[in-house]
Amino acid sequence: MTRVSVMGAGAWGTAFSLVLADAGSEVVLWARRPEVAEGVNRTSRNPGYLSDVELPAAVRATSDPVEALDGAEVVVLAVPSQRLRESLRGWRLPASALVVSLAKGIELGTDQRMSQVIAEAGAVHPERIGIVTGPNLAREIAERQPAAAVVAAAAEATALRLQTVCHSPTFRPYTNGDVLGCELAGATKNVIALAVGMGSGLGYGANAMASVMTRGLAETARLGEAMGADPHTFAGLAGMGDLAATCMSPLSRNRTFGEHLGRGLGVEEATAVSQGVAEGVKSCESIADLARTHGVDMPIVTGVQRVVNGALTPPEALRLLLSRAPKPERT
Ligand SMILES: NC(=O)C1=CN([C@@H]2O[C@H](COP(=O)(O)OP(=O)(O)OC[C@H]3O[C@@H](n4cnc5c(N)ncnc54)[C@H](O)[C@@H]3O)[C@@H](O)[C@H]2O)C=CC1
Numbered sequence: 001m002t003r004v005s006v007m008g009a010g011a012w013g014t015a016f017s018l019v020l021a022d023a024g025s026e027v028v029l030w031a032r033r034p035e036v037a038e039g040v041n042r043t044s045r046n047p048g049y050l051s052d053v054e055l056p057a058a059v060r061a062t063s064d065p066v067e068a069l070d071g072a073e074v075v076v077l078a079v080p081s082q083r084l085r086e087s088l089r090g091w092r093l094p095a096s097a098l099v100v101s102l103a104k105g106i107e108l109g110t111d112q113r114m115s116q117v118i119a120e121a122g123a124v125h126p127e128r129i130g131i132v133t134g135p136n137l138a139r140e141i142a143e144r145q146p147a148a149a150v151v152a153a154a155a156e157a158t159a160l161r162l163q164t165v166c167h168s169p170t171f172r173p174y175t176n177g178d179v180l181g182c183e184l185a186g187a188t189k190n191v192i193a194l195a196v197g198m199g200s201g202l203g204y205g206a207n208a209m210a211s212v213m214t215r216g217l218a219e220t221a222r223l224g225e226a227m228g229a230d231p232h233t234f235a236g237l238a239g240m241g242d243l244a245a246t247c248m249s250p251l252s253r254n255r256t257f258g259e260h261l262g263r264g265l266g267v268e269e270a271t272a273v274s275q276g277v278a279e280g281v282k283s284c285e286s287i288a289d290l291a292r293t294h295g296v297d298m299p300i301v302t303g304v305q306r307v308v309n310g311a312l313t314p315p316e317a318l319r320l321l322l323s324r325a326p327k328p329e330r331t
């Protein structure tokens with residue numbers, strides 16, 4: 001039985017703990033708040049997130065990171081992207097453990113992907129690092145609705161080991177060696193989901209949604225190719241798959257946040273009425289910066305960034321997108 005630590009007891013850390021336990025691992029879930037850890041141990045439910053979901057007996061919790069990490073063969077990092085570096089600085093990861101990120105974001109200020117933050121701040125060799133991504137809305141996963149996912153790692157042995165560790169009767173992970181492409185796709189789809197949400201908040205329907213999704217994927221793939229990713233990644237589960245789930249589901253925090261903006265709320269007001277982290281609100285800045293650095297045109301990401309910064313309203317951003325010079329679809 002593999003001993004896995006899940007560091008972060010939010011929606012996805014909680015749901016993924018259930019997957020890992022269903023796949024046969026012994027899971028220790030680290031929660032920042034002692035009352036959350038105590039609640040999990042006493043009631044087999046996380047009082048803070050998905051509180052109606054009963055967790056398997058193989059999941060126990062602690063608020064002590066040393067205890068959580070003690071003896072872990074696999075460490076799953078489930079804190080928001082912008083909090084990963086400071087979290088890693090406070091933790092001592094077991095020397096030989098595989099380290100997996102669940103976060104979908106790009107770090108502000110450094111423009112680093114989560115695997116890069118783990119290597120740097122956690123002093124973990126890239127061969128021991130993996131990520132899990134794909135169309136995995138936490139609520140559906142916790143209800144054991146079927147889903148596929150991607151386990152990406154530079155080292156094939158790491159990807160295969162992690163695939164086994166999270167392959168449950170309802171969760172089907174595929175391996176992928178393109179860590180860069182998978183991470184970029186996961187982070188950028190959150191920004192595209194904000195744009196789709198804005199369109200929905202403005203009252204637009206399926207045509208607008210499909211147009212933003214498709215053109216959003218085109219600009220994501222453009223950035224990926226400029227950075228050296230495999231173009232096929234963007235048509236797969238980490239790309240198209242996750243984009244579709246996030247943009248179409250009312251469960252998505254990013255899409256919902258965008259809807260609030262589209263209905264006229266400001267970023268602070270939208271944050272106040274939102275539950276859980278909408279990673280795209282921060283990552284739009286770092287992804288726009290990556291696009292500038294690599295000389296790639298990303299009009300949707302840039303439009304979202306300008307709305308988030310308060311430079312444009314959603315209708316103004318839309319007008320700018322529609323009034324761009326006409327061009328062939330494939331450029
Ligand atoms: N919820 C979902 O459906 C999915 C989420 N993700 C990604 O997983 C990551 C985590 O998301 P969720 O668990 O959904 O977020 P959440 O908002 O539900 O929970 C975030 C967790 O991080 C903790 N946290 C917040 N600030 C922290 C800090 N400074 N230090 C340590 N811990 C801190 C919170 O206490 C909470 O346990 C995000 O990058 C998200 O994009 C990926 C796939 C699915």
Ligand SMILES: O=C(CO)COP(=O)(O)O
Nearest residue numbers: 134135136137252253254
């Ligand atoms: O990444 C997700 C689904 O795969 C979750 O999306 P949200 O963070 O927008 O809820």
